[in-house]
Amino acid sequence: MLDASTHAFDRLPNAVGVGYKPQHFRDILADPAPVEWLEIHAENYMGDGGRPLAQLRHLSERFAISVHGVGLSIGGEGPLDTEHLARLKHLVGWLNPASFSEHLAWSTHDSGFLNDLLPLPYTEATLARVAAHIDQVQDTVGRRMLLENPSTYLAFDESEMSEIEFLDDITRRTGCGLLLDVNNVFVSATNQNTDPVSYIEAFPIQKVGEIHLGGHDEDEDETGAPLLIDSHGREVVDPVWTLYAHTIARGGPRPTLIEWDNDVPDWQALAAEARRAADTLAPALV
């Protein structure tokens, strides 16, 4: 069953995509199956020219492209970096991607850019700030964005509401859609000792315009409790595939991305992961 509201948020096909890595350029053009769309990290395509932009231009003639930002620091205490916003506007302007998404996280403070997706407490104050930042992004870029649920390793004592309440309120205040990272749900739920299935059940699924799947690493904290780390460096684990199947069964098919950013495998291994997602998606598309 196609959910019409999905397409109000973006124009990605209801099919499987992968995070684009330049080493796969030739393989993707030769035989992309089952991959039908590609996601890029916005910041890697903010140079003035050269091979990265030439490859992206070429790929965009054949594939729908999702622009995924990792540097806007939407959850930051300070104002958004307007220079960076202008770069984003320029990229989205010439590329006209099928979707634009960013994270519920912060990465920049006075001292600089920290190159990680850092967590924030869920309070009325952070809610107002994040909503204002998303308004500013959407006004500047000129389109609605998707906001991704984070993977978290710890809790803020000052939080006043659940992550889902926070995300749902953001969408109502700003009109943005959501990017549901099912691996992040599993990682956060394990780390926060909550139930990932209940999280999926409670998630405002009709606002989800894209799903992410990726691999994580396993560790434990000093008390022996499991500590999962969102590393994007290996295959998606079985419990996350199960959670994904449950998500699709509940909300219908969604554009689904395989993320593999570290220790990037050859194209065949990545395509095999994409195939597994496509097989889960297929019955829901009938």
Add this chain to the structure above:
Amino acid sequence: MSGHPVSQGAFTAALLSPDLPVPEGLSNPDGGPATKRFDVYRNNVIVSLTDALKTGFPVTLKLLGETFFTAMAGVYVRQHPPQSPLMMFYGAEMPGFLEGFEPVGKLGYLPDIARLELALREAYHAADAAPLDPAALQALDPEQLVASRPRLAPAVRVLRSRWPIHALWRFNMAEGAPKPQMASEDVLISRAEFDPEITRLAPGAAAFFESLAQDASLGDAVDAATAEATDFDLTTTLGIALSSGALTELRAP
């Protein structure tokens, strides 16, 4: 209303200083301390920024070795965290940092190697430009040629070093390259298509390209070059400029 608020300033300070305690107000699911959990963020920040430096300075990394470079990057990252989210340009302060970093004080060439690696990265991401057709120069009579003002492509960089930076770079990146001999080297970095190339320049040629970068006419650029090296060879230098895509168009005289 609930727990102790955690400012992002306190969070950041603790991220970058492993000696500081985890900020009050952060917990594990049982309300206990989040020490190892906070360390995940600490580790992500330092490792990801160190990896960005390793990617950006492959020859510096090779010269210093993995272990030493990683330890040095830990110092650099805390002194010079990125000032923009564009990781492809991270490390602009590396040459100056290396000049002042006492443990590498004996490796005098290292700052210039870092400069070379920064210039290569800038060239890689610089705007595209169509190379100048040699016929455009050949069509000019001598007077017009001297007055012409060829524009340098956005990817062009010129470096002057008292060290053999090109030979050192090649020795570490190209298989079978000869062992570097002590010499000053000026180099041109240019990008014919997508991959920047380094060309060693004869005496005077660096001044020639630096003049063109300042919008000088060809005649004035030759004068600047000849002032440095009386045997400056325009034909060879123009040949390098044209074949490497360093010139992009002729401005009106």
